[in-house]
Amino acid sequence: MFAAPGDTLLLEQTLPLPSREFLWHPLRVDLEPFAGQELALSFVVEPSPGTTPPPRLSAYWGAPRIVPECRTPEPRAVVLVVLDTTRPDKLSLYGHPRATTPFLTELGAGAIVYESAFSQSPWTVPSMASMMTSRMPSQLGIAWCLYHAIPEASTTLAEELSAAGFTTAAFVSNPVLTPASGYAQGFDSYEWSANDMLDGAEITRAVLAWYALHHDERAFLYVHYSDPHAPYDLRPNELKAIFSPQEI
Secondary structure: OEEEOOOEEOOOOOOOOOOOOOOOOOOOOOOHHHOOOOOEEEOOOOOOOOOOOOOOOOOOOOOOOOOOOOOOOOOOEEEEEEEOOOOHHHOHHHOOOOOOOHHHHHHHHOOOOOOOOOOOOOOHHHHHHHHHHOOOHHHHOOOOOOOOOOOOOOOOHHHHHHHOOOEEEEEEOOOOOOHHHOOOOOOOEEEEOOOOOOOHHHHHHHHHHHHHHHOOOOEEEEEEEOOOOOOOOOOHHHHHHHOOOOOO
16 A cells, blocks of 8 residues: 555555455554645555466455544543433423423533433432442342442442542432442542432532532532432422412
């Protein structure tokens, strides 16, 4: 393989005779030294010097392709936001007729939105253990017991990112995700309520305060909201939107 002008030799390789009728040999050539230049590529196949190929033997190039190499910059921040017990069909992002989630809808307009994603379990403890370890609940030994824990030997997402140089922090509203159950593995900071589910506004204030101190660092943030979860405490103005005045 040559590059013109100058007929620079880019690739020369002697290949063995094929052991079967058709055999492909994938080859890769780095064209980075010619970046920004305009040139022609020439592809040549010929017998090795001093050899006579067997009858009916042919060799040729097969659809050479030039593929640009995309270098993705390392992320400054990785943010995992969990909405505990949220049904997708109730989100306007997924087609609900009312504007229930305007911010998520706006975010989804410029992002990848997955329509077929499934939890590994119908409740929080095993499903979040799977999310944090990429392992099935059965592999972790976690099932229906509230006090099942992520095994210490399991590597969590936070541990992986911490090892890669990220500052890690979690703000968790669900009290079942206790540090003692292994959910804090790998986090530099793990804020969690032992008594009750924290209000989303309180979680958000804590997250913004933390990020104001760490915005110049590579950060992994895990933010877990439980507002859609029980207890369902409707405020008076929300009741009016659902029931007529006679029903309140």
